[in-house]
Amino acid sequence: MDYYLSFNNNEERLRLPVIPSSFEVSIPHQNTTVNINQLGEINLIGKTGLMSMTIESFFPNQDYSFCLYRDFQKPYEYIKQLLKWKDSGRPIRVIVTGTPINYAMAIGSLTYSEVDGTGDVYFSLELKEYKFITTTGQTTTTKSKTTLTTPPTIREVKSPSNSYSVRKGDTLWLIAKKVTGDGSNYIAIAQKNGITDPSKLSVGQRLVI
Template sequence: MEFWLTFNNGQEKLRLPVPPSEFEISQGNINTVVNINDIGEINLIGKGKLATITISSFFPAQEYDFCDYTGFPKPYECVAMIEKWRNSGRPIRFIITETLINLACAIENFSYGEKDGSGDVYFTLELKEYRFVNVQQAALEQKGYSMPATKREITKTIPNTYIVKKNDTLWMIAKKLTGKGENWTIIAKKNNIKDPKKIYPGMKLVI
């Protein structure tokens, strides 16, 4: 089991030389309790909370036998790397191999210090899950569309109407405007189109 911290899509990486002896990830939902007359309390299940995780270990000043690997950075080089990432205003990625943990995270707190004069630097790192928000995707989901998975930020604005052109099909229009051809059924429903073949050049569609 390896503990990795990466930054900038893996261009900068740090594998912990001494893995934490334990870890615990906290996850949950944002539920709302509502009191209804004649019924009492009911629990409305909400969306998931941001996961949190705290790990503690140390950066060794020498290559002990129990270290996971050799040739690791010096303790304060590791500290400087994490401090640089913390001050960047950007998330890191936290990975524990052989588990399901592979999360984009914000560094909430990072504390470190020495204890025994060995030069080893002990640290505690508190992380909170980071969710990438795409403004256009959120707007489309409010309209009922599903968006294809993508790693690139989409800045294209989706129009509210579209004029059908020669050789257009509903599938092609949906693919062009929403990025997913399967969304043609939503466009058809919005425009009361029962037969997708019966569209014609110049026809105005509500998107």
């Protein structure tokens, strides 16, 4: 079993020189408990939450027989590297060979200390799964993509002319609709022009609008 931590698509890589005695993985589920009349308490199953993991081990200051390799760095060089990754605001990838663990993860906290005078640096690394979010500018109704809406159509309102010459086939209602945009204005046009019978119009007749 090996523990590999990498940064920026494997541009930087750290292999733990000492295998942790144990690790703990927690995978929560976002369930919701509600109380419904006559049914009592029920459990609504939600989505799987983010996986969290804690790794505890130490960076050796000398070559022990149980170290996985010999050309390891000084303990605080590893600590500096982990702190740099943590402060970058970017996730790292964590792989534990022989297990399903192969996740992009964010460093939640790093705790380290010296306890026995050997110069070995003990550490505890708290990690939480990181999910990459992809957005697109395409028009769509899904939540993960940008939704574009069409602006409302603006109705064009016609401004009335000062006068109108009656043409063949015209009625007072058609004239009102044509020059004012509203056929019901024919009553006002009839009154303005002293027309008592709107059905009696003459071709060429001049109407004041």
